[in-house]
Amino acid sequence: xxxxxxxxxxxxxxxxxxxxxxxxxxxxxxxxxxxxxxxxxxxxxxxxxxxxxxxxxxxxxxxxxxxxxxxxxxxxxxxxxxxxxxxxxxxxxxxxxxxxxxxxxxxxxxxxxxxxxxxxxxxxxxxxxxxxxxxxxxxxxxxxxxxxxxxxxxxxxxxxxxxxxxxxxxxxxxxxxxxxxxxxxxxxxxxxxxxxxxxxxxxxxxxxxxxxxxxxxxxxxxxxxxxxxxxxxxxxxxxxxxxxxxxxxxxx
Numbered sequence: 001x002x003x004x005x006x007x008x009x010x011x012x013x014x015x016x017x018x019x020x021x022x023x024x025x026x027x028x029x030x031x032x033x034x035x036x037x038x039x040x041x042x043x044x045x046x047x048x049x050x051x052x053x054x055x056x057x058x059x060x061x062x063x064x065x066x067x068x069x070x071x072x073x074x075x076x077x078x079x080x081x082x083x084x085x086x087x088x089x090x091x092x093x094x095x096x097x098x099x100x101x102x103x104x105x106x107x108x109x110x111x112x113x114x115x116x117x118x119x120x121x122x123x124x125x126x127x128x129x130x131x132x133x134x135x136x137x138x139x140x141x142x143x144x145x146x147x148x149x150x151x152x153x154x155x156x157x158x159x160x161x162x163x164x165x166x167x168x169x170x171x172x173x174x175x176x177x178x179x180x181x182x183x184x185x186x187x188x189x190x191x192x193x194x195x196x197x198x199x200x201x202x203x204x205x206x207x208x209x210x211x212x213x214x215x216x217x218x219x220x221x222x223x224x225x226x227x228x229x230x231x232x233x234x235x236x237x238x239x240x241x242x243x244x245x246x247x248x249x250x251x252x
Contacts, residue, residue: 001144001234004029007079008234009072011035011062011128012089014045016197017148020223021086021230026052028231033075033082035060035089035128054079062089062124072131081139084234085132087147087169091120092199094158114161121165122172129176129187136185143185146233147173149243151193156252166191170243177241186240188233193247196220216249 008025012018013034022032022045032055036042039059046057056078058071075082093116099107129145136143150166152159169189176187194200194211200220203211212219229246233239 001083001142001237003231003234006030006083006234007033007075007081008084008086009033009035009075009082009128009132010086010088011124013086014038014041014057016199017192017195017223017226018086018088019045020227021088022049022055023052024224024227024231025234026055029053030084031055031079033058033079035062035071037061037089062127063119065127068124068127068131072128072135076135076139081141082132082135082143083141084144084146085128086230087125087128087145089120089124090148090165091117092162093117094162095160096158097160109160117161118165118168121162122168125169125172129172133176133180133183133185137183143180143183144234145173145176145180145185145187146230147187147189149173149189149191151191151245151247151250151252153191153243154252173243174241181240186237188239188241189243190226190229190233191243191245191247192221192226193245193250194220195226196222214250215247219248221246221248 008030010018010022013022014036026049034057042057046055049055060071093113095109125147147169149170152163153166153170155163173187173189
């Protein structure tokens with residue numbers, strides 16, 4: 001798919017990995033529809049990107065079905081079409097399934113903590129993927145949906161909710177590739193390892209060092225490297241129905 005004048009929807013596009021993706025695609029000539037919950041950050045990011053390309057920001061709660069439906073209608077009105085949807089927005093709320101001391105339960109992951117992560121990561125990706133596919137079909141565009149999974153999808157200590165959600169979006173990607181092929185829509189997932197973002201920079205230095213030592217490449221991933229992967233997937237029309245691991249060789 002040619003990136004010039006391609007309309008790309010990016011959820012969680014105002015900061016971190018999403019913003020890095022937006023910058024890279026803007027430089028290649030894509031037009032951007034950024035979705036984020038942080039109105040102030042969204043406006044700032046859209047203003048910076050507007051120096052490179054046509055961009056619109058949409059402040060959206062991705063778990064609100066009606067709002068997501070309306071947002072994609074607005075995007076089609078604003079840009080005339082949708083070519084690519086990148087489901088990048090995600091929520092991380094780690095915790096052990098249960099904690100016990102001397103046979104007594106001291107803590108457990110709450111249902112709310114489990115559902116909050118799954119609502120954003122699974123439901124948000126489902127709704128945006130569905131509405132994006134509808135927009136592509138109705139405007140008769142060849143399309144692509146990219147879901148942001150994680151290396152944690154294989155299971156990781158303290159991440160019952162997050163791992164489950166990222167396994168779900170990976171499997172949705174494979175199923176969608178088979179379902180949507182008749183409409184010339186591809187579906188792919190990216191599974192990053194540990195990425196250098198504000199969240200990982202907030203970790204204690206000794207924890208960061210342990211992570212780096214566990215990665216054969218010896219460092220965390222740069223957000224630009226995830227963005228490069230997104231661009232590669234968009235431009236290579238034969239990548240479909242797969243999960244690409246960008247993890248530096250890390251295994252949990």
